[in-house]
Amino acid sequence: MTILRFNRIAALAAAAVLAACSTTDHGAREAGQRPTNLKSTEASMWYEMETFEESLKQSGRTIEDPVLQSRMAQMTCQLAGEHCPDLRVYIVREPSFNASMAPNGLLMIHSGLLLRAETEDEVAFVLGHEFVHFLENHSVERYAAVRNANIAGSVVGSILGGAGAGSFSSLGYAAAFGGAFAFTREQELEADRLGLEFARTAGFNPKGAPAIWKNLLQEAEATSNKKKAKEVDRSGMFDTHPLIRERIALLESFAVGTEQSAEDRRAYRAMIRPHLLGWLQDVIADGDYGASLALTQRMMAQGEDIGTLNYVRARIYMMRKAEGDAALAEDALKTAVAASDVPAMALRELGQIHRARGDRESAAANLRAYLLADPGARDRALIESLIAELEETTE
Numbered sequence: 001m002t003i004l005r006f007n008r009i010a011a012l013a014a015a016a017v018l019a020a021c022s023t024t025d026h027g028a029r030e031a032g033q034r035p036t037n038l039k040s041t042e043a044s045m046w047y048e049m050e051t052f053e054e055s056l057k058q059s060g061r062t063i064e065d066p067v068l069q070s071r072m073a074q075m076t077c078q079l080a081g082e083h084c085p086d087l088r089v090y091i092v093r094e095p096s097f098n099a100s101m102a103p104n105g106l107l108m109i110h111s112g113l114l115l116r117a118e119t120e121d122e123v124a125f126v127l128g129h130e131f132v133h134f135l136e137n138h139s140v141e142r143y144a145a146v147r148n149a150n151i152a153g154s155v156v157g158s159i160l161g162g163a164g165a166g167s168f169s170s171l172g173y174a175a176a177f178g179g180a181f182a183f184t185r186e187q188e189l190e191a192d193r194l195g196l197e198f199a200r201t202a203g204f205n206p207k208g209a210p211a212i213w214k215n216l217l218q219e220a221e222a223t224s225n226k227k228k229a230k231e232v233d234r235s236g237m238f239d240t241h242p243l244i245r246e247r248i249a250l251l252e253s254f255a256v257g258t259e260q261s262a263e264d265r266r267a268y269r270a271m272i273r274p275h276l277l278g279w280l281q282d283v284i285a286d287g288d289y290g291a292s293l294a295l296t297q298r299m300m301a302q303g304e305d306i307g308t309l310n311y312v313r314a315r316i317y318m319m320r321k322a323e324g325d326a327a328l329a330e331d332a333l334k335t336a337v338a339a340s341d342v343p344a345m346a347l348r349e350l351g352q353i354h355r356a357r358g359d360r361e362s363a364a365a366n367l368r369a370y371l372l373a374d375p376g377a378r379d380r381a382l383i384e385s386l387i388a389e390l391e392e393t394t395e
């Protein structure tokens, strides 16, 4: 299956799910509930979701990490109680900040969400929010409305048109939905409020709720994409969801208790650490340097993963190429190679910079360190020949 196909289906699935936000009260679903009338909108939606789920499994876009997977499934069950057996959790490699819970029990958690959370409590709140939409069964009505109005096609078109085939851009993706559907603020705020209660009842720190939106707001405010900046101002940003500042204020008023701790942050970071570099590379590929720098800056404040985060910062500067960026990139690379978690690529980049400048000794040393750090490097032959060249002229 092509990526484009995957995105198209994912977009439709997400459209249907996110659309949950603006329907009239449909009553809560019961555990184990399935559509009874096979000709109903709900039944056709289930059919499409099941088809999508099969393609998702084959897509190569799900993250196979037993520790992360089982923890997410466990958290979902803590929140969902008797609905737990109806839900299937997929962690999907998608840089956008999102999660969705379809009526057939398909729960997708994007890597972009896990990357931007600092604690399990923050993730738990988002899962709680999605669970409220699921529980209240709103998506069926919205799905019918979308299908009847034939909006879905244009939504998908604008997403793919705006974000390229490789991935949804986190904001473009959300904005497309926000523009296509009139989600009511009341229902979103209700999902926030009840989602927070579900998380709290399941034992999570409610402070995670405002915290995750603050993380996101910081990134949105730092965006270097003018279109996104406008969206932040108008503030429908990041989705279907209502004014982000309003949500933060409300969630803060509900979230009484102790602050999230450094210990919680460290434990969470340890869980996502194996994926950090790959997920960050997905995010920076969308070219929003301002937002990406804000994200890495915030992540560095924890004092961990200094090598990885500085390598990613160097990559951002190298792509942005603004005045002074070459020096900033080199500084970030120097910090990265001095850290215990230095990615092999940082050594190669620094070696190449020194080589270009004619600093042969240091270039050769970094390139040798690169090959030591990544013995199976695909460009080994090339690097070895560069090292040989550099050594010739040194001696």
Ligand SMILES: [Zn+2]
Pocket (backbone or CB within 6 Å): 021, 129, 133, 188, 191, 240, 241
């Ligand atoms: Zn929502």
